[in-house]
Amino acid sequence: MEKEKLFQEFSSVTTDEWKEKIIKDLKGADYDRKLVWKTNNGFDLKPFYRNEDLKNLDYLNTLPGDFPFTRGNNAISKGWKVNQVIEVDSIEKANKKALEIRMKGVDSLTFNFKPKLRPSEKDIENLLENLRIDIIEVNFRCDFPSELIKIIDNLARKYNRNLDEIKGSVFCDPISVASVGGNVSKENIFSELENCLIKVNHLSNFHCLTIDGSIFHNSGSSTVSELAFTLAIAVEYLNHLTKKGFDIDNITPHIRFTFATGSSYFTEIAKFRALRYLWAKIVNEYGISESKFAQTYIHAVSSLRNKTIYDPYVNMLRTTTESMSAALGGADSITVLPFDIAKGENSELGIRIARNQQLLLKGESHFDKVNDAVAGSYYIENITNELIEKSWELFLQVDEKGGYLKSFENGFVTERIESEAAKLKTDIDTRRKSVLGTNQYPNNIEFINNFKNEVKVTDNKLALKPFRNSLDFENLRLRTDIFSQNSPRPKVWMFTYGNLTMRKARAQFSANFFGCAGYETMDNLGFETVDAGIEAAKTENPDIVVICSSDEEYKEIVLPIFKALKDKSIIVLAGYPKDIIEELKSNGFTNFVHVKTNALEELMRYQDELGVV
DSSP states (O other), rough: OOOOOOOTTOOOOOOOHHHHHHHHTTTTTOOHHHHEETTTTTTOOOSOOGGGGTOOOGGGGGGGTTTOOOOOOOOOOOOEEEEEEESSOOOHHHHHHHHHTTTTTEEEEEEOTTTTOOOOOHHHHHTTEEEEOSSEEEEEEOHHHHHHHHHHHHHHTTTTTOOOGOOOOEOOOOHHHHHOOOOOOSSTTTTHHHHHHHHTTTTTTTOOOEEEHHHHTTTOOOHHHHHHHHHHHHHHHHHHHHTOOOOHHEEEEGGGEEEEESSSSHHHHHHHHHHHHHHHHHHTTTTTTSSSOOOEEEEEEEEEETTOOHHHHHHHHHHHHHHHHHHHHHEEEEEEOOOTGGGGGOOOOOOHHHHHHHHHHHHHHHHHTTTTTTTHHHHHHHHHHHHHHHHHHHHHHHHHHSHHHHHHHHHHHHHHHHHHHHHHHHHTTTSSOOOTTTTTTTOTTTOSSSOOOOOOSSSOSSOOOOOOOOOHHHHHHHHHHHHHTTSSOOOEEEEEOHHHHHHHHHHHHHHHHHHTTTTTEESSSSSSHHHHHHHHHHHHHHEEEEEEOOOHHHHHHHHHHHHHHHSSSEEEEESOGGGGGGHHHTTTTOEOOOSSSSSSHHHHHHHHHHHHO
């Protein structure tokens, strides 16, 4: 018997009919400009997708656990491991911390050794005391990875642990270290990696080739560049190791990828799915004996580039969506950064919240119960496909240039990422891209003093430079906060007049605009006459007066206000009335704030004009 179809009494609607309805509702506004998202990845995203958009996606017929693993490595969801980083400067304290957080739900530990700290085998044994390394994942970041692998192997045998159950990693990725200006010998760039692979042979699930793709994201790259360059590094390693005689089946099980997860929610979900697809296709070309050797281990860590020092609690929202993206995208382990990490505080509150965010996603939202929950989403499937295609195009460009190392040495990698970072910076400076609490909607009662906000930059011109979205706006506002310790904070006063809707909208826009520089802003209910407003402005004597009204009323009121107050305050017009711009400029009026203003440049100019140093 044929199954009854739901809603069959309704006639089907074509894509063109949907689009016509949307255009009609836009009431003359441009469809592409208003609703089509121009991404920085070389493709546009439509406002809606339909089943017909899935027709040419070949991987949709696979299930979780099937090659090319777009939908995940496992047929049944195993969830992800909750990772937390422990800074090791004392073996005893680090062990105590590890035991404490293990009891609070953490099942993946990363021990980050301070530079020049070189513990003995006994030290590592004490570090791991009462920790079952065949149950909990243990990761190490240190300067002696191959030695540490040998120690882990020895300890596992000493305590009669099942070697196949030992899971974790040592950080070894000389190419990414060199890419950010690290001290790596060109002559011996692969030697430590080779030693690691030889020593890790008995630990079948322990990773010693940890390819760090987060360096690209945190330098301001697009998602396409992030994927393509990370895969290019991986292929550089595969080519070298297979030429040295290492079997591909013995290499891939010891590889893990680390990716930063940003706040572009759906794109970040698709990123992990695209990575698994591309990696499986690449590894398959090396002649793996079984499809399982094409599986990908992905470690996700919160983005550093979008974390702010002002309004830091917003960072909790950012890390929540980032964790959700990583979980839905199929990450195998996740590190959530503390909300106050941008200030270098790493407080106990920040660490606890970061840990509990993941536990809540598991225990209350059940994100670990369903494998590839986003499968079939028209939107995410199309983003996945676009990322696959565009990343593959860029990967092939790198390959044609001789691989990652040659592309990096000739400046191709750095130039592309710096260009993408510059575009991102322009979008932030002009507020086309919002950084909540920093370049939009600042918390005006928050003040920070005596904080050195800078990024360490290497002298190596080819090295990737760290990029943080909010840095320049933060320094702008810090300049005001420090200035206000000894002088009055600059005051911005709204001269509101006329049309109620326009004056309120422009006053709110202007208060938000100048609030980003840390200025005190004062709104007004609206003046009955221009003269009343002028007298009130003279009484208040603010540093900046912003005229807020409609374009029609500006024709009559701007010049009288300007002439009356220009010797006492900086006069600014909210908006850009094209019909009278030339007249205003010919009378010496030059200050305008509007949606197309480069906010950072303008606010820096006002800082200089007001003497805020």
